[in-house]
Amino acid sequence: MxxxxxxxxxxxxxxxxxxxxxxxxxxxxYWDVTGVxxxxxxxxxxxxSYSTTDIQxxxxxxxxxxxFEEITIATILEAAKTGEVGDGKIFVSDVNEAYxxxxxxxxxxxxx
Numbered sequence: 468m469x470x471x472x473x474x475x476x477x478x479x480x481x482x483x484x485x486x487x488x489x490x491x492x493x494x495x496x497y498w499d500v501t502g503v504x505x506x507x508x509x510x511x512x513x514x515x516s517y518s519t520t521d522i523q524x525x526x527x528x529x530x531x532x533x534x535f536e537e538i539t540i541a542t543i544l545e546a547a548k549t550g551e552v553g554d555g556k557i558f559v560s561d562v563n564e565a566y567x568x569x570x571x572x573x574x575x576x577x578x579x
Contacts, residue, residue, distance in 0.1 A: 469536045469560070470528065483542075497526060498525070
């Protein structure tokens with residue numbers, strides 16, 4: 468099993484969610500987060516300088532069986548991309564075990 472964590476633009480969340488659902492990935496958690504970016508410096512609007520280093524994003528946490536890893540990553544990459552600085556990041560890590568609390572089942576079956 469794999470844990471896929473993605474930090475994406477809030478404006479792309481609905482598109483990413485629908486794309487994941489279309490691929491059969493219907494369960495994940497998400498949070499609104501604020502991060503600090505190093506490539507987005509600041510902006511000037513009507514002569515007033517604003518700091519844009521604190522960036523509002525959405526954080527997705529998705530656990531999938533190994534055979535869904537590449538599908539999940541490709542779907543997020545395609546749906547979240549704008550081509551601009553700040554599109555986000557994806558991190559992948561191994562999950563050693565999963566348990567379904569209700570039935571005490573363990574393993575990949577718990578993800579269905």
